[in-house]
Amino acid sequence: MNLEKKTSQPDFQLERPMAPKSSQIKEFWLVFSNNRLAIGGMIIFILFFCSALLGLFLTSGPDPIFDPAQIRLQEKLRPPLAKANLDTLRPEEVPRMGIYFFGTDDLGRDVFARMLQGAWVSLTVGFVAVGIAILIGIFMGGIAGYFGQHYLGAVSIDTLIMRIVDIMLCFPSFFLILTVVALLPASIYNIMIVIGLTSWMGTTRFVRAEFLSLREQDFVVAARALGVNNFRIIFRHMMPNAIAPVLVSATIGIATAILTEAGLSFLGFGVPPPHATWGNILSDGKRFIFDAPWLTFIPGIAILIVVLSFNLFGEGLRDSLNPKLRQRR
Amino acid sequence: MANKTDLISVNKLKVNFRNNTEIARAVDGVSYTVRREETVCLVGESGCGKTVSALSILGLIDSPPGEIVSGEILFAGKNLLKLGEQELQRIRGNHISMVFQEPLTSLNPVFTIGDQITEAIRIHKVIAPDELYERCIQLLKDVGITAPQERFNDYPHQLSGGQRQRVMIAMALACDPELMIADEPTTALDVTVQAQILQLLKSLQRSRSMSVLYITHDLGVVANIADRVYVMYAGIIVEQAYTYQLFHHPRHPYTQGLLASLPNLSKRGQRLYSIPGTVPNPAHKPPGCPFHPRCPFAIDNCRIQCPEMCNYGNEHLARCPVLYEKNPDI
Amino acid sequence: MSFTNLKMKSIHTHNPVILKVEGLKKYFPLRRGFFQRLAGKVRAVDGVSFEIEQGKTLGLVGESGCGKSTVARLILKLLESDEGKIFYQGQDIQTFSEKKMKPLRKKMQIIFQDPFGSLNPRMTIGQTIEEGLRILGIQNRQQRKARLQKLLEMVGMSAHSADRYPHEFSGGQRQRIGIARALSVEPDLIICDEPISALDVSIQAQIINLLNDLQDKLGLSYLFISHDLNVVGYLSHKVAVMYQGQIMEYAPADRIFENPQHPYTLALLAAIPNIRINQKKDKENKLKVLGGEPPDPLNPSPGCKFQTRCPFAESHCRKNEICLKEISKEHFIRCSRAL
Numbered sequence: 002m003n004l005e006k007k008t009s010q011p012d013f014q015l016e017r018p019m020a021p022k023s024s025q026i027k028e029f030w031l032v033f034s035n036n037r038l039a040i041g042g043m044i045i046f047i048l049f050f051c052s053a054l055l056g057l058f059l060t061s062g063p064d065p066i067f068d069p070a071q072i073r074l075q076e077k078l079r080p081p082l083a084k085a086n087l088d089t090l091r092p093e094e095v096p097r098m099g100i101y102f103f104g105t106d107d108l109g110r111d112v113f114a115r116m117l118q119g120a121w122v123s124l125t126v127g128f129v130a131v132g133i134a135i136l137i138g139i140f141m142g143g144i145a146g147y148f149g150q151h152y153l154g155a156v157s158i159d160t161l162i163m164r165i166v167d168i169m170l171c172f173p174s175f176f177l178i179l180t181v182v183a184l185l186p187a188s189i190y191n192i193m194i195v196i197g198l199t200s201w202m203g204t205t206r207f208v209r210a211e212f213l214s215l216r217e218q219d220f221v222v223a224a225r226a227l228g229v230n231n232f233r234i235i236f237r238h239m240m241p242n243a244i245a246p247v248l249v250s251a252t253i254g255i256a257t258a259i260l261t262e263a264g265l266s267f268l269g270f271g272v273p274p275p276h277a278t279w280g281n282i283l284s285d286g287k288r289f290i291f292d293a294p295w296l297t298f299i300p301g302i303a304i305l306i307v308v309l310s311f312n313l314f315g316e317g318l319r320d321s322l323n324p325k326l327r328q329r330r
Numbered sequence: 331m332a333n334k335t336d337l338i339s340v341n342k343l344k345v346n347f348r349n350n351t352e353i354a355r356a357v358d359g360v361s362y363t364v365r366r367e368e369t370v371c372l373v374g375e376s377g378c379g380k381t382v383s384a385l386s387i388l389g390l391i392d393s394p395p396g397e398i399v400s401g402e403i404l405f406a407g408k409n410l411l412k413l414g415e416q417e418l419q420r421i422r423g424n425h426i427s428m429v430f431q432e433p434l435t436s437l438n439p440v441f442t443i444g445d446q447i448t449e450a451i452r453i454h455k456v457i458a459p460d461e462l463y464e465r466c467i468q469l470l471k472d473v474g475i476t477a478p479q480e481r482f483n484d485y486p487h488q489l490s491g492g493q494r495q496r497v498m499i500a501m502a503l504a505c506d507p508e509l510m511i512a513d514e515p516t517t518a519l520d521v522t523v524q525a526q527i528l529q530l531l532k533s534l535q536r537s538r539s540m541s542v543l544y545i546t547h548d549l550g551v552v553a554n555i556a557d558r559v560y561v562m563y564a565g566i567i568v569e570q571a572y573t574y575q576l577f578h579h580p581r582h583p584y585t586q587g588l589l590a591s592l593p594n595l596s597k598r599g600q601r602l603y604s605i606p607g608t609v610p611n612p613a614h615k616p617p618g619c620p621f622h623p624r625c626p627f628a629i630d631n632c633r634i635q636c637p638e639m640c641n642y643g644n645e646h647l648a649r650c651p652v653l654y655e656k657n658p659d660i
Numbered sequence: 661m662s663f664t665n666l667k668m669k670s671i672h673t674h675n676p677v678i679l680k681v682e683g684l685k686k687y688f689p690l691r692r693g694f695f696q697r698l699a700g701k702v703r704a705v706d707g708v709s710f711e712i713e714q715g716k717t718l719g720l721v722g723e724s725g726c727g728k729s730t731v732a733r734l735i736l737k738l739l740e741s742d743e744g745k746i747f748y749q750g751q752d753i754q755t756f757s758e759k760k761m762k763p764l765r766k767k768m769q770i771i772f773q774d775p776f777g778s779l780n781p782r783m784t785i786g787q788t789i790e791e792g793l794r795i796l797g798i799q800n801r802q803q804r805k806a807r808l809q810k811l812l813e814m815v816g817m818s819a820h821s822a823d824r825y826p827h828e829f830s831g832g833q834r835q836r837i838g839i840a841r842a843l844s845v846e847p848d849l850i851i852c853d854e855p856i857s858a859l860d861v862s863i864q865a866q867i868i869n870l871l872n873d874l875q876d877k878l879g880l881s882y883l884f885i886s887h888d889l890n891v892v893g894y895l896s897h898k899v900a901v902m903y904q905g906q907i908m909e910y911a912p913a914d915r916i917f918e919n920p921q922h923p924y925t926l927a928l929l930a931a932i933p934n935i936r937i938n939q940k941k942d943k944e945n946k947l948k949v950l951g952g953e954p955p956d957p958l959n960p961s962p963g964c965k966f967q968t969r970c971p972f973a974e975s976h977c978r979k980n981e982i983c984l985k986e987i988s989k990e991h992f993i994r995c996s997r998a999l
Contacts, residue, residue, distance in 0.1 A: 031351065219778035220788075223838070226736050227792050227845060228765035237791075241782040375860040490954075520723035521887065522950045525931035547861055550933030577935055584862075591865030592935065593894035595917045601872070602894070604865035608830045624862075 032321035039317020045310035053124035056117030066097055069118040069277050073109035078293045080104045081112075104295045106285060112299060115277035119300070122278040123307065126193050126262040127255035133197025135251050138204025139240075141166075145205065146212025147235055163209070166202045174199040178261065182270045189272045192265060196258050203250055211243035245322035252315030256308040263304050279304055336404075337509055337541050338387065338426075339363040343401035345382050345391060347612070354612035356382045358565035359401070364509060369535055369542040371552045371573075374562035375609050380545045383562075384511050386411075387543075388426060389418045405509075424454040427502035431514040433494035437486040443470075443497050444482035450504035469500040474530055492523035496530065503534065510535075511543045516551065528555055549588060553577055558645070561585050564610050564620035566636070571646040581640075581648035583625045619649070627652045675713040677747075678849055678881050679735070679768075684708045684744035686730055700959065704730045706905035707744070709984075710898075712849065715875065717882040719896030719913065721889055721928070725954075727905040728885045732851045735883070736768055737761055748849075766796065769842035773854035775834035779826040785812075785837050786822030792844025807844075814877075815840045815870060832863035839870065843878075851883045856891065868895060889932055893917050898990075901925050904954065904965040907984065911991035922993045923970050964996065972997060 033039060059066045075089045081104040085096050096111050103112035141162050149159025178195050185191045215221055216239075224234050265271040266280025274281065279300040286296025345357040357379040364370045372380040385391050387403055387410060403410040405426070410418065422428075430436040438446060447466045451457060457465070463482075470478035473496040486494055495515055502510055512531065516524040532555060535542050544555055552559055552573065559576045561569040561584065569582040580586045590603035607624040610616060616623050622632040629652055639647040640654035648654070685708075687701040705727040712718045722728045733739040735746055737753065746754045753764060772778040779788060786808055793804045809819045815836040826834055835855060842850055852871065856864040868891065874880055886892050892899055892913070899916045901909040901924060909922040920926050927950040952969035955961060963978040964970070970977065977996050984992045 219772040219774060220780040222733075222738060223770065223772065223778060223841065224780075224791070225738055226765060226768070226770050227841075228762050228795050229791060237783070238780050242780070375862060521889075521931045522723065522927055525933075525950070528933070548933070549861070549935055553935045554933040588861055589935065591862060592890065593865065593868055594890040595893035595913070598894055598913075602865045602869050604869055605862040606866070608832055608863065609860055611830075 029321050033317055036317045036320060038313045039320070042310040042313030042315075042317060045306060046314050049120065049307050049310070050124065052117065053120040057121045060114055060118040060121075065114075067111060067114035067117055068096075069110060069114040070275055071096075071110060071114075073105070076101075076105055076109040077107050078105060078289060078296075079109075080293070081295050081299075103299050104293065106282070106293075106296055107289060112282065112296065115282055116279070116299065116303065118277045119279040119282060120303075122189060122272060122276070123259045123262060123304075126189070126196065127258045127311075129193040130196035130200065130258040130262075131251050131254040133194060134201040134254060135204055135247060137198070137201035139208050139247065141201065142205040142208025143212060143235060143240075146209040147216065147231070147239070149209070149213075159209075162205070166205050169199070169202050172199075175261065175264065178265065179268070179270055182265060187270070187273045189276070192262060192271060196261050200254060200258065203254070204247055207246050207250055208243055211246065212239055215239045215242055246319070249315050249319040249322065252318060253312055256311035256315075259304065259311075260308055263300075335365045335367075336363050337366045338403065338405045338543075340383065340387065341402045341404065343383055343386060343403065344399040345379070345386055346397050346399055347382075347395045348397065349395055352613040355565055355615065356396075356612050357386070358615075360562070360565070360567055362560050362567065362570070364541045364543050366508070366541055367535075367539045368557040369532075369544055369555055371556035371559045372543065372545045372562060373547065373549065373552050373559060375547055377564075377609060377612055378562040379565040379612070380562050381513055384428075384513060384543060384545055387511065388422050388428060389413070389415070420454070423450060423502075423507070424505045425507055426509045426511065427505070427507040428511045428513065429495070429498050429502045429515045431517050433491050433498055433518065434486075436498055437494060439486050442483050442485055443489070447497070447501050447504060450501040454505045465504075469503060470497075472503065472534070473497070473500045474526070475500075490523075491519055492526060495519060495523075495527055499527075499530065499534070503538070506538065507540060509541045509543060511545070513545045514547070515544075517546070517548070524551070531555065549577075549592065561588075564615055565612060566620065566649070567639075568621065568650070569648040570639075571642075571648075572644070575644065575646050579642075579646075581642055581646065581653060582621075582650045583627050583653065584621050585648075587624075675715055677711045678714045678749055679883070680711040680745075680747040681731075681735065682709045682745040682747070684731065684734055684746065685742045686727075686734055686739065687742055703905045703960065705734065705741070708902070708905070708907055709744075710900050710907065710910060712881050712883055713897075714848070714881055715879045716897040717875065717884050717895050719892035719899040720883060720885045720902060721887065721892050721899060722902035723887055723954075726902045728902050729853055731902075732770060732853050732883065732885055735851060736765075736770060766845040767847050768849045768851065769845065769847040770851045770853060771835070771838050771842055771855045773858050775831040775838065775858060776826075778838045779834055779841075781826055784823050784825055785817075785829075788826075788837070789822075789841050789844050792841055796845050811840045811843055814843065814874070816866075830863075831859050832866060835859060835863075835867055836870065839867075839874070843874070847880070849881045849883065851885070853885045854887070855884075857886065857888060864891075871895070889917075889928055901928065904960070906965055906994060907992075908966065908995070909991075909993045910984065915988075915991055919991075921987060921991070921997075922966075922995050923972055923997075924966050927969070964994075966995075 060069050071094060073090060073094050076086060079101050081102065083101050083104060085099045085101065087095060087099065101111055101113065103116060106112055106115070145159045145162040149157060151158050153161060177199055181195045182192065185195070221234060221238055224238050262271060262278065263280035263283065266278045267284040269284065271280050272278045283297060283300040286293065286300070290297050339362070341361050343357055343360045344355070347354045347356050360379065360383050362370070362372070372384065374380045382391065382396070386398055389410065391398060398411060401411070405421070410421070413421070444466055447469060448462050451462060451465060466482065467478045470481060475481050475493060475496055481489070489497065498515070515531070516527050519527060528551065531542060546552060556573045559571060559573055560567050561576070561582065563584050569576065569580065569585050576585065577589065580589055584605070587603065587605040591605060593602055605624050610620060618634050619625070619628070619632040619636050622628040625632065627650070632652070637649050637651045639649050640651055641647050684705055686705040688704050690699045690702055708731055710718060720728050720731065730739065734741045737756070741754065744754070745752055748764060748767065753761065756764070789808050789811055790804050793807055798804050798807060808822060812819055812821055817833065817836055817840070821829070821837070826837070829837065855871070856867050859867060871882065872895065875882065882895075884892060884895055896913045899911065899913045900907045901916070901922065903924050909916060909920065909925045916925060917929070920929055931950060950969055955965065955968050961967070961978065963980055964973070964982050967973045967977045974996070982994050982996055984994045986992050
């Protein structure tokens with residue numbers, strides 16, 4: 002059979018892509034949307050985000066809609082959904098809609114307003130602290146992973162950075178934070194920075210590991226062979242491929258940071274008192290746990306739900322960003 | 331068709347894989363038989379369903395995502411697809427065993443070679459410890475491992491790729507199976523080692539009078555080891571024949587194309603024939619004959635209807651009526 | 661076809677040498693144990709010399725672990741060699757700094773084995789190829805787009821592919837894209853590191869033809885690295901057979917295949933399963949099997965590296981280091997049998 006002669010036409014029918022066009026976001030969403038827990042986590046994540054943002058506007062300013070600092074001693078320890086006693090209050094003390102949604106605390110402050118204010122604190126602490134941690138982590142991990150084999154004197158950069166990480170990991174970080182916070186003036190920014198500075202090690206390890214394996218990937222070698230400069234290789238070729246696990250750990254890191262802040266505030270080392278955070282609401286409420294259980298349960302459950310939802314969201318992200326899982330046909 | 335010496339016959343097997351959006355018909359109505367004491371090759375490119383069809387013999391298709399839609403696999407009068415997990419367990423390793431492609435990952439790194447082979451025997455047989463040891467050493471000797479007593483206590487990482495593959499074969503032989511399924515056992519090996527392993531498989535097949543179902547994509551290996559060959563493409567068998575027949579008188583355009591596209595020194599300076607296009611995605615197979623978009627002989631009917639096998643006699647069948655009409659006999 | 665004649669003729673004509681490698685060595689330190697003690701050195705590349713002529717193909721054949729991929733990376737200076745010289749068009753690039761190397765980077769490109777790992781999954785095909793065009797210095801966006809289309813067409817891809825991501829393509833298509841990326845900087849020499857061994861059988865011939873056509877059209881030189889003697893025999897003008905970091909035989913392709921001299925080359929050729937089989941059952945189709953195991957690369961015994969598997973090994977093979985000798989014109993072997 003003379004196949005060679007039969008087909009004189011070359012094999013140059015132009016090749017077209019095999020699969021129909023699909024963006025990676027679309028594929029990501031396809032997997033993600035099948036994970037109900039992750040979707041639930043994401044919805045709570047968004048709700049929390051919105052309410053914290055809203056809370057900032059509703060609780061701040063000269064005449065806030067919900068005033069978290071308004072003290073009404075005659076109205077203390079009212080249960081949730083209790084109507085305000087209009088007879089004993091001055092007009093400016095009456096809560097919005099005349100109702101205490103989450104009750105009042107021992108000073109008669111509106112817990113709903115305080116929770117709203119605290120939500121913003123938790124959100125910013127979570128995001129800023131993790132933002133700091135991620136930036137340091139990516140920077141250190143990136144250097145260790147990409148330039149690691151260069152030597153600074155007797156030790157390689159990689160060894161140097163990874164030993165710093167090991168040392169940082171040796172400290173029980175919560176007590177480190179306690180010490181630092183005790184020395185520094187109490188302010189919400191200090192807490193964010195301190196939490197951020199003590200939680201970058203995980204990200205560093207992640208990024209380093211990713212970079213080490215990406216370095217050997219053929220597309221990175223090809224870029225080097227083309228003469229692409231280091232900066233572009235790192236930020237155009239390696240970082241986008243390394244960012245997925247970082248994103249996942251960041252999501253879970255936010256939950257941890259929120260917990261840490263709540264713990265600090267609970268112990269009285271957190272944000273200074275007039276400002277409400279979920280941790281100090283919880284802390285104040287613990288004295289009245291039998292008389293006014295809502296003071297403990299409301300912030301407690303709020304922390305639980307937010308932390309849980311962040312973790313679920315993070316896990317969902319991990320599953321749907323994992324290329325091994327996604328490339329399965 | 332039922333031949334007396336048939337050991338295993340796969341009839342009209344269909345296996346689908348599904349994910350969120352698509353159904354891939356990985357194996358789409360495949361029939362083949364392996365007789366006693368013969369080596370049969372399933373040859374085809376990646377994704378043509380050759381491995382899937384072999385894994386379904388042992389009930390090793392994960393479900394989900396896999397799903398055996400229809401068909402039967404007859405082994406010693408029993409339909410393997412109807413058996414429960416326990417009955418299958420008794421057949422696996424004991425009557426039908428398997429050798430995989432990756433000698434690195436198919437051995438457990440934390441156990442010694444000896445442990446793993448004795449384990450393979452003990453699953454199916456009750457044997458006294460010293461006899462067990464004797465048998466292991468004998469097996470290692472059989473697969474050509476030098477100094478088996480020393481190797482017995484080695485860990486997999488202490489062996490070379492070729493030796494590991496030999497150990498895998500020893501494990502597969504542990505219970506004297508009637509059928510050994512070898513899934514690309516030499517693909518990960520070097521040519522010189524591949525030659526050793528092929529030689530070993532051949533001599534073992536003869537000395538133990540077992541049957542071998544050999545899965546590969548390498549036509550050179552097929553020519554060297556097979557008695558009969560089934561060529562698979564996109565989930566169906568496109569041609570079956572005795573090895574000599576297949577290589578000297580290929581009857582399907584795909585087989586012809588594959589043979590013509592193999593480079594070697596004697597074709598120097600000529601342009602190689604190449605089959606245009608790409609292997610279809612199992613989830614988006616073309617209608618009609620799956621090979622028609624790449625086939626130089628395709629006619630209109632090929633685009634509509636998947637053709638039946640055409641019989642050239644002497645068990646040589648090819649799924650191409652166009653070529654059959656042109657030249658029905660040799 | 662005109663190019664075939666040209667190719668047949670050109671096998672014995674000489675072109676100027678574009679790349680020359682002399683005594684290239686790379687030893688990898690092997691560290692073991694808790695304290696990363698230096699346990700020895702793996703001689704990955706142990707004194708390799710060859711030259712590639714303009715517009716010709718040198719086939720580098722060997723089994724896994726023989727150091728052929730390391731040679732590729734040493735030539736591209738992606739790895740620093742320990743010893744030896746690399747001349748690109750007469751310039752010794754071994755001593756070049758990264759900065760001085762930059763213009764030369766464009767001249768030498770590489771194609772990889774694994775079509776799945778060789779493209780950045782987060783960049784479209786267009787972005788990947790345009791990166792090279794930018795390095796070439798095409799600043800104008802329109803020009804880049806036009807050139808991109810031309811490159812895609814040259815490797816047989818439709819222009820629609822440009823805004824797609826790698827995962828939408830099959831292995832063979834990705835390999836074409838990898839070739840387009842290499843071509844984007846208008847190189848003279850392309851190092852093909854097993855470019856077809858991960859591809860389906862029916863696709864391999866397409867890529868081989870493509871490489872051949874490109875050589876013809878653009879006058880490219882190839883260093884074609886492979887473990888498959890059939891492919892190397894088909895494509896190459898000259899062949900170097902490597903074993904354990906050393907070149908064992910080095911000769912024009914037809915001579916290596918028609919008149920192999922080194923026992924290792926003989927063994928390799930005998931081990932290839934042949935599709936030309938006889939009807940008289942498999943006795944005649946038996947492969948000649950090379951016994952033995954390769955030596956431990958950590959502590960090689962003195963003498964010839966092939967001695968452990970060589971059927972002709974004699975006592976003096978175990979003592980003396982053996983050099984490459986020219987046994988006939990342009991035909992070198994590293995064997996004591998060569999006189």
